[in-house]
Amino acid sequence: MIITVFPKRLHDNPYQVRLARNPEKFAELKTSIDEHGVLEKPIARKDPKDQTVYQLAFGHGRRDAWAAVRPNLPMEVDVRILTDRQMFDYSWIENHDREDLSPIEEALLLQKESVEFGLTQTQLAEKHKKLKDQGAISNKLALLHLPDPVRMMVHRRELSERHARKLIPFAKISPKDTEKTAKEIRELEPDGWKTPEDLIDELYEKHAKPINFKSSWSSEKNFLTWPCKPIKTDPDKRIKGAPDEIPPCKGCSFLREHDKSSYCFRPACLQTKKNLHQATERKAHPVNKEPAKPAPKERVVVDHSEEYMAAAKRLIKAAAPAFVESIPKTNLDFLGLALVQGRSYDADISPAKWKKSSTKEKRKLMAQFLVYLGVDHHRWNAKPPKGTERQLLQLAKLAHVCLPKDWNVAPAVAPKKSASGKGKRK
Numbered sequence: 001m002i003i004t005v006f007p008k009r010l011h012d013n014p015y016q017v018r019l020a021r022n023p024e025k026f027a028e029l030k031t032s033i034d035e036h037g038v039l040e041k042p043i044a045r046k047d048p049k050d051q052t053v054y055q056l057a058f059g060h061g062r063r064d065a066w067a068a069v070r071p072n073l074p075m076e077v078d079v080r081i082l083t084d085r086q087m088f089d090y091s092w093i094e095n096h097d098r099e100d101l102s103p104i105e106e107a108l109l110l111q112k113e114s115v116e117f118g119l120t121q122t123q124l125a126e127k128h129k130k131l132k133d134q135g136a137i138s139n140k141l142a143l144l145h146l147p148d149p150v151r152m153m154v155h156r157r158e159l160s161e162r163h164a165r166k167l168i169p170f171a172k173i174s175p176k177d178t179e180k181t182a183k184e185i186r187e188l189e190p191d192g193w194k195t196p197e198d199l200i201d202e203l204y205e206k207h208a209k210p211i212n213f214k215s216s217w218s219s220e221k222n223f224l225t226w227p228c229k230p231i232k233t234d235p236d237k238r239i240k241g242a243p244d245e246i247p248p249c250k251g252c253s254f255l256r257e258h259d260k261s262s263y264c265f266r267p268a269c270l271q272t273k274k275n276l277h278q279a280t281e282r283k284a285h286p287v288n289k290e291p292a293k294p295a296p297k298e299r300v301v302v303d304h305s306e307e308y309m310a311a312a313k314r315l316i317k318a319a320a321p322a323f324v325e326s327i328p329k330t331n332l333d334f335l336g337l338a339l340v341q342g343r344s345y346d347a348d349i350s351p352a353k354w355k356k357s358s359t360k361e362k363r364k365l366m367a368q369f370l371v372y373l374g375v376d377h378h379r380w381n382a383k384p385p386k387g388t389e390r391q392l393l394q395l396a397k398l399a400h401v402c403l404p405k406d407w408n409v410a411p412a413v414a415p416k417k418s419a420s421g422k423g424k425r426k
Helices: 023-036 060-069 084-097 103-117 121-127 134-145 148-155 161-170 175-186 196-207 220-225 267-284 306-325 329-340 351-356 359-375 384-399
Strands: 002-005 043-046 054-058 075-079 255-258 261-264
Touching: 023 060, 054 060, 054 084, 060 075, 084 103, 103 121, 103 134, 103 148, 121 134, 134 148, 134 161, 148 161, 148 175, 161 175, 161 196, 175 196, 261 267, 306 359, 329 359, 351 359
Parallel strands: 043 075
Antiparallel strands: 002 075, 043 054, 255 261
16 A cells, blocks of 8 residues: 655664665665655555554665655655564565675674574574575674674774674673774784784783693593583682583683684683693503613624524625616615725725726626625624625615515525535525
8 A cells, every 4th residue: 555654754664773874875865866756665564553653664765865855745655564574574685685784784683583583593594595504693693792892893894704703702801802902903004014813813812721732641632522521629629710610621612713723711710620631631541650671682692603604695695686786777876885985995896996887887896795795794783694684674775676575585594514524405
C-alpha cells in the first residue's frame, strides 16, 4: 500500500547499525531527489508499539535526503506487513549489499542477528556465505571486545582489521596499552624502521609469557595438553594470582598463538603448572645421582707374526685393484695427493711422480699405496685384517665410491702345515 508520510514519522529500522554515512554519496542522492524525486519508494511497516508512526525496512538515505531537500512535504512510502526477520534481512541488504559496512558495523549486525534470533556462529556462517566459515564470524564478533576508541579507528578504517584482531587479547588486560598501541600503529610512517608487528611484539613481551616448555622427558606439545583434568592447588603453596584449579593450556581462553609460539596471559597459572608438571615428571622419571660406570674396554691383542702379516698383505692385494678402479676420475687426483702427501721417502708414491703420471699409472700407484698402507702394522689399532678393512672403508667414504662385493672376503689366516711340511690353505 502506497501512502504519503512526513519524514519525521518514519523511524529507523530497529536492526539498523549504520554508524556514519558517506557524505559524498549523500550529496549525490540529494541532488538526484531534487531533480527527479524519489525513483524507488522506501519500504516500511507500522511500528508494533505505536500505530501512528512507521518503521523503515530500508530507504533511510532517501528519507533524510527528502527531508533536507523538501522539508515541508510528505513523501510516498510503500507500507507492508513485515516480520522482525524480514526487517532484519532488509537491513542487511541495504547496508551490506549496496554499500560495504565497516568491520565494526558488520560485527554489530551479526551480534544483533545472533541475539534477536538465537543463531549460533555456525548457523550465521551458513546464512552469510560471504563470511566463509565459523572462524570468520568469531573474528568479526571479537572486534566488539576492543576499547571504544580502537573500535572507532577500525570503523573509520584508520586501523586495519588484521592488526585490530591482534590487539584483542590485550583489551581486557590493559585497555590503555591497547589504545596506545593502536594509535602508534595508525601514526606509523610507511617506510619507517618500525612495523605494526614490532609494536604488537612489544605488547606480548610486556603482558604475556611464552610457554616454551622443554625437558628431557616432555615437550611443549605434551605440556599444553597436560593435565587431562584440572588439578586442585594447595592454598598455602599457591602463587598469587593463580586459580584454584590448574587446567590444561589447550582450550584455555588465556592461551594465544603468536608468531608460531604459544603465549599465556595468566603468568601465575603458568608458573604453578610448570612447578606441578616438573614435580610429576621427577616422580615418574627419577634421576640417578651416581652415573653408571662405563664397562672396561677389552684388551686387544695384536698379532704381528709373519704368517698373519702375510695374510693381511694377501687380503689387501686382492681388494686394492678393484677398489682403485671404482674411484671416479674426478676424485682420483685430489684423493691421491691427499694420501701420498708427506710420504716422499717412498719413491714409488712421491707427490712429484704422482703429478707426472697418467691416469692408468695413478691407479697403479694408488693400489701400491694401499698395499703399503695395509702392511704398515704400526697404523693398526686392532688385528691386521680387521684394521685393514676399517681403513679401506674410511677411504671409500672419502672417495665417494662403492667397494666391489668381493673386497671384504673372510680374513685370510695363517696356513696350516701339512704332514709333508708344505703349506696348504684351509
